[in-house]
Amino acid sequence: xxxxEIIHQxxxxxxxxxxxxxxxxxxxxxxxxxxxDPVFEFNKQIIDATHDxxxxxxxxxxxxxxxxSKGWESLQKTIEYIPDDIFTIADxxxxxxxxxxxxxxxxxxxxxxxxxxTVAPYMGADSVEPFLAFKNKWVILLxxxxxxxxxxxxxxxxxxxxxxxxxxxxxxxxGNDENLMYVVGATRPEMFTEIRKLVPDSFLLxxxxxxxxxxxxxxCKYGMNKDCGLLVNSSRGIIYAGNDENFAKKSREExxxxxxxxxxxxxKFKII
Amino acid sequence: xxxxEIIHQxxxxxxxxxxxxxxxxxxxxxxxxxxxDPVFEFNKQIIDATHDxxxxxxxxxxxxxxxxSKGWESLQKTIEYIPDDIFTIADxxxxxxxxxxxxxxxxxxxxxxxxxxTVAPYMGADSVEPFLAFKNKWVILLxxxxxxxxxxxxxxxxxxxxxxxxxxxxxxxxGNDENLMYVVGATRPEMFTEIRKLVPDSFLLxxxxxxxxxxxxxxCKYGMNKDCGLLVNSSRGIIYAGNDENFAKKSREExxxxxxxxxxxxxKFKII
Numbered sequence: 001x002x003x004x005e006i007i008h009q010x011x012x013x014x015x016x017x018x019x020x021x022x023x024x025x026x027x028x029x030x031x032x033x034x035x036x037d038p039v040f041e042f043n044k045q046i047i048d049a050t051h052d053x054x055x056x057x058x059x060x061x062x063x064x065x066x067x068x069s070k071g072w073e074s075l076q077k078t079i080e081y082i083p084d085d086i087f088t089i090a091d092x093x094x095x096x097x098x099x100x101x102x103x104x105x106x107x108x109x110x111x112x113x114x115x116x117x118t119v120a121p122y123m124g125a126d127s128v129e130p131f132l133a134f135k136n137k138w139v140i141l142l143x144x145x146x147x148x149x150x151x152x153x154x155x156x157x158x159x160x161x162x163x164x165x166x167x168x169x170x171x172x173x174x175g176n177d178e179n180l181m182y183v184v185g186a187t188r189p190e191m192f193t194e195i196r197k198l199v200p201d202s203f204l205l206x207x208x209x210x211x212x213x214x215x216x217x218x219x220c221k222y223g224m225n226k227d228c229g230l231l232v233n234s235s236r237g238i239i240y241a242g243n244d245e246n247f248a249k250k251s252r253e254e255x256x257x258x259x260x261x262x263x264x265x266x267x268k269f270k271i272i
Numbered sequence: 273x274x275x276x277e278i279i280h281q282x283x284x285x286x287x288x289x290x291x292x293x294x295x296x297x298x299x300x301x302x303x304x305x306x307x308x309d310p311v312f313e314f315n316k317q318i319i320d321a322t323h324d325x326x327x328x329x330x331x332x333x334x335x336x337x338x339x340x341s342k343g344w345e346s347l348q349k350t351i352e353y354i355p356d357d358i359f360t361i362a363d364x365x366x367x368x369x370x371x372x373x374x375x376x377x378x379x380x381x382x383x384x385x386x387x388x389x390t391v392a393p394y395m396g397a398d399s400v401e402p403f404l405a406f407k408n409k410w411v412i413l414l415x416x417x418x419x420x421x422x423x424x425x426x427x428x429x430x431x432x433x434x435x436x437x438x439x440x441x442x443x444x445x446x447g448n449d450e451n452l453m454y455v456v457g458a459t460r461p462e463m464f465t466e467i468r469k470l471v472p473d474s475f476l477l478x479x480x481x482x483x484x485x486x487x488x489x490x491x492c493k494y495g496m497n498k499d500c501g502l503l504v505n506s507s508r509g510i511i512y513a514g515n516d517e518n519f520a521k522k523s524r525e526e527x528x529x530x531x532x533x534x535x536x537x538x539x540k541f542k543i544i
Contacts, residue, residue: 022372062368062375068383069344076340093368095392096334097419100294103334111340120367120392122414124421142394147369149396152442158430170424 001087001115002136003178006203007227009055009085011272014263016228017255018056018089018205020235021046021078022063027240029247039067039074042247044081046239049248053255056231057082058089058205079112087231088115089140089205095120095127102130109134116140118183118205121167125174132175139180143167144195146185146208168198177201184223186214186232192222203229210237216258220265228271234258273359273387274408275450278475279499281327281357283544286535288500289527290328290361290477292507293318293350294335299512301519311339311346314519316353318511321520325527328503329354330361330477351384359503360387361412361477367392367399374402381406388412390455390477393439397446404447411452415439416467418457418480440470449473456495458486458504464494475501482509488530492537500543506530 010016021043025033028042035041047057059078064071082088094104094117108117109131116138119128131139144154144164154164161169171180177199184195186208195204204223208214209232216232223230238258242250266272282288293315297305300314307313319329331350336343354360366376366389380389381403388410391400403411416426416436426436433441443452449471456467458480467476476495480486481504488504495502510530514522538544 024375060368060372062366062372062379065344065379066375066383068348068379069341072337072341072344091368093366093392093395094334096332096363096365097417097421100332100334103296103338107334107337107340111338120365120394122392122394122425123365123417123419124424124426126419126421128421145369145395147395147398149369149398149400152396153394153435153438154396156428156430156435156438158428163425163428163435166425166428 003203006055006087009087010228010266013052013055013259014266014272015053015055015259016230016232016262016266017054017258018058018231018233019046019050019054019238019255020091020233021057021059021239022235023239024063029243029245031245037074037077039064039071040077043074043078045248046251047081049252050238050255051083051086053252053259054086056087056089058091058233060091076112079114090114090117093118093120093142095123097123098126098130101127105131105134109137116181118142121171128171129174132179137179139175140205141167141171141180141182143182144184144188144191146187146212146214150185165194165198168195172199177203181205183207186219187212189215189218189222192219196223196225200225201227201229203231205231205233207233210234216261217265220269224265224269224271228266275475278327278359281359282500282538285324285327285531286538286544287325287327287531288502288504288534288538289326289530290330290503290505291318291322291326291510291527292363292479292505293329293331293511294507295511296335301515301517303517309346309349311336311343312349315346315350317520318523319353321524322510322527323355323358325524325531326358328359328361330363330505332363348384351386362386362389365390365392365414367395369395370398370402373399377403377406381409388453390414393443400443401446404451409451411447412477413439413443413452413454415454416456416460416463418459418484418486422457437466437470440467444471449475453477455479458491459484461487461490461494464491468495468497472497473499473501475503477503477505479505482506488533489537492541496537496541496543500538504534
């Protein structure tokens with residue numbers, strides 16, 4: 001999917017919501033456990049209930065790998081079920097030496113047909129570039145993550161820059177705002193101003209709103225650009241909004257709340 | 273597997289060889305392609321031919337994920353086939369926020385019963401600690417990798433330390449040399465002296481000997497400690513030593529060459 005198509009979908013749906021499909025058998029409604037593939041059945045109903053309110057779905061691979069080959073099948077069915085006008089993110093945080101990253105890229109872009117994959121920067125250029133070699137596909141590079149552990153290394157500082165700033169700068173030699181996005185957590189909204197100086201036109205995938213405590217309005221205030229430039233993720237807050245036979249309806253209600261808030265913000269910042 | 277058991281196996285086999293099972297359908301002998309599960313059949317024959325010469329096997333996950341759920345089944349069969357006295361490494365380079373890292377840990381330690389998993393440090397403490405919570409299991413943390421891209425961030429420098437040095441130091445607050453190893457590439461043997469000052473007693477997983485150009489004798493000169501403290505990986509050099517019906521015999525010959533060299537080095541450094 002191209003950048004223009006993503007922007008078009010955001011304006012059309014008045015939403016920049018990404019729904020995280022972190023589907024955990026111990027958290028989904030128990031009546032689904034009798035289904036042949038409970039993970040897919042859950043995802044299917046969540047997608048049916050929310051696809052007109054979001055522009056992206058983001059399955060986190062850990063939640064599928066934990067069920068082995070069966071989990072991989074649930075993932076495959078899920079990605080095939082997601083409508084074509086939705087931007088799909090394999091939240092896999094992969095990264096390896098060149099020939100190995102190529103295999104990961106093939107797994108996610110060719111075999112599963114994801115639009116994008118999250119990639120960890122630690123191993124540098126040759127761990128990221130094989131993903132960028134795929135046309136109309138995206139790398140979403142970890143820059144400043146939403147968790148507490150982000151403090152351990154991402155703020156590691158040389159004379160004039162922090163590690164996450166170096167990641168942002170260096171990666172601009174590898175790709176551009178048509179094939180490279182960044183993960184920037186909502187839990188440090190004050191950092192968005194600095195980050196926007198380095199990557200003014202890039203899309204940012206923003207986790208950490210909701211359960212982790214980030215504020216949507218703050219993220220927009222400091223992080224939105226002229227094209228919106230944000231995909232804001234919510235996982236648990238939406239998919240586990242309910243826990244009985246009405247769970248999909250509940251998840252829709254939660255997604256509507258967020259979409260309405262997003263429409264107001266898109267208006268306020270003159271995107272629509 | 274405990275550290276003492278690993279050391280015992282190294283002395284018993286006079287080897288600190290790790291064989292990387294990076295099994296690629298486009299590289300294995302063509303007569304295997306008619307098998308129901310060519311990846312497992314290849315691995316099985318490699319394991320039969322080399323298990324008395326090595327102390328560890330390391331499947332790289334990318335090479336299994338690329339075949340989707342079928343690849344995951346090949347991986348499961350492979351890990352079940354590896355003898356119990358061998359230290360198994362899931363070379364997955366995972367790392368995510370806490371609750372998600374827990375799912376990855378469950379996938380590799382509980383469901384697949386690997387002894388260890390490689391983890392990327394970028395997301396910090398809470399991305400690593402869930403793996404360390406498993407008894408008798410190991411994290412192998414990326415420190416200084418063997419690829420060219422290692423230069424991009426791992427040598428990023430503050431006043432008094434480089435990023436990979438900070439990773440080594442900081443991680444000692446999370447685990448110890450009984451549950452935490454480090455990836456240190458063979459392509460920069462001169463760095464081992466510095467690294468050994470920081471983690472004198474830890475095991476190091478060393479890729480990059482062979483195809484990537486690292487020298488075994490150099491690695492030992494600067495990196496070996498009183499317990500050996502090294503697991504040196506070879507993937508392509510061993511598993512693709514032959515490309516016809518005699519491939520397993522060829523891989524054994526290659527493994528014998530390395531094992532003999534290792535026995536000499538273990539003697540030289542008075543480990544055995």
